[in-house]
Amino acid sequence: MAHTGDREQWREWVETDNKVLEQQLCARARQTRETWYGKDVYIRGLIEFTNYCRNDCLYCGIRRSNKKAARYRLTEEEILSCCKTGYELGFRTFVLQGGEDLFFTDLDLARIVADIKETYPDCAVTLSVGERSRKSYEMFYAAGADRYLLRHETADEVHYRQLHPKEMSLENRKRCLWDLKEIGFQVGAGMMVGSPGQTVECILEDLEFLRELQPDMVGIGPFIPHCETPFSHKTAGTVNQTLRLLALVRLLLPRVLLPATTALGTVEQDGREKGILAGANVVMPNLSPASVRDKYLLYDGKLCTGSEAAENLSRLEQSMESIGYRVAYGRGDRAGLSHGHKETRKVRTKREEQENGKK
Ligand code: 5AD
Numbered sequence: 397m398a399h400t401g402d403r404e405q406w407r408e409w410v411e412t413d414n415k416v417l418e419q420q421l422c423a424r425a426r427q428t429r430e431t432w433y434g435k436d437v438y439i440r441g442l443i444e445f446t447n448y449c450r451n452d453c454l455y456c457g458i459r460r461s462n463k464k465a466a467r468y469r470l471t472e473e474e475i476l477s478c479c480k481t482g483y484e485l486g487f488r489t490f491v492l493q494g495g496e497d498l499f500f501t502d503l504d505l506a507r508i509v510a511d512i513k514e515t516y517p518d519c520a521v522t523l524s525v526g527e528r529s530r531k532s533y534e535m536f537y538a539a540g541a542d543r544y545l546l547r548h549e550t551a552d553e554v555h556y557r558q559l560h561p562k563e564m565s566l567e568n569r570k571r572c573l574w575d576l577k578e579i580g581f582q583v584g585a586g587m588m589v590g591s592p593g594q595t596v597e598c599i600l601e602d603l604e605f606l607r608e609l610q611p612d613m614v615g616i617g618p619f620i621p622h623c624e625t626p627f628s629h630k631t632a633g634t635v636n637q638t639l640r641l642l643a644l645v646r647l648l649l650p651r652v653l654l655p656a657t658t659a660l661g662t663v664e665q666d667g668r669e670k671g672i673l674a675g676a677n678v679v680m681p682n683l684s685p686a687s688v689r690d691k692y693l694l695y696d697g698k699l700c701t702g703s704e705a706a707e708n709l710s711r712l713e714q715s716m717e718s719i720g721y722r723v724a725y726g727r728g729d730r731a732g733l734s735h736g737h738k739e740t741r742k743v744r745t746k747r748e749e750q751e752n753g754k755k
Pocket of ligand 1: 455456457547549587588617618619620621622659694695
């Protein structure tokens with residue numbers, strides 16, 4: 397972890413329960429965040445457009461074998477209507493997130509993205525629809541998608557196996573992330589904190605992987621059990637460990653876009669505010685139609701009302717002001733990227749390294 401200290405130092409920061417050290421870490425992270433983003437908190441309108449999923453991740457409430465989940469899909473018209481509501485509220489970024497639902501073909505998704513971009517050319521569109529082929533990703537990018545969120549969940553091979561069914565692989569997850577980056581997306585990776593089987597070593601692997609990938613965004617939230625999953629009786633991740641990791645990731649990747657997640661706000665009432673004070677600079681209020689909001693249940697107790705709800709932006713504004721920050725309207729690109737900038741980036745991929753090695 398090169399410039400920021402050695403692995404042993406990181407280990408201490410990851411595991412410490414020393415409050416003074418934790419405070420120092422958060423203060424440093426806050427300072428770094430303010431160097432690049434001042435007091436601005438970026439907002440994204442989250443549209444959870446389908447909770448059908450072909451995957452069976454052991455932690456997730458919308459896994460395919462949860463027969464009790466009430467499944468839904470939004471139509472293209474409904475998605476566009478969410479964008480309209482969001483646009484009027486002041487959102488200039490929409491995140492289309494869903495389970496891995498192949499009912500939406502590549503062409504469907506590309507058309508939806510293109511329609512949104514045509515109607516709202518001043519907005520950034522983020523996709524978060526899981527693992528697809530490189531060709532699919534290229535199609536989404538050509539249709540106008542700017543960003544892509546795909547948490548790696550854990551960078552440790554053995555831990556990955558404990559969280560996912562055998563047909564999934566960390567290798568393919570990483571392949572997707574490198575492809576997305578190479579195509580030119582602003583890419584988001586990330587992990588849960590305190591998921592079953594996670595050790596300090598796993599977290600150090602996560603940090604190593606993030607340093608290598610250099611993503612534009614990192615989503616970090618505590619694991620929270622869901623009653624209809626094999627992990628129903630496991631304990632949730634803690635707020636403090638999540639805060640330490642937010643701070644560490646801010647120090648590792650100073651200009652990263654770092655959301656204070658819904659999961660963090662779910663485990664503790666002022667969790668998101670604490671996240672902002674630990675270096676986070678993004679929140680993602682829920683723009684899905686009210687009728688489906690309580691159905692996108694990744695974990696028990698997931699917040700979808702109060703300042704979590706996009707229509708209550710004034711509440712979010714108040715809560716950010718109460719800690720000395722302000723909601724910033726706009727696309728909220730990563731510092732250092734020019735607005736609307738889209739061109740194929742050359743990144744060093746694992747594959748390239750291997751190929752060069754062979755020459
Ligand atoms: N607790 C916390 N986060 C979860 N996610 C899925 N299930 C849970 C859970 N039980 C996260 C995953 C996924 C993101 C959309 O939600 O990290 O990538």
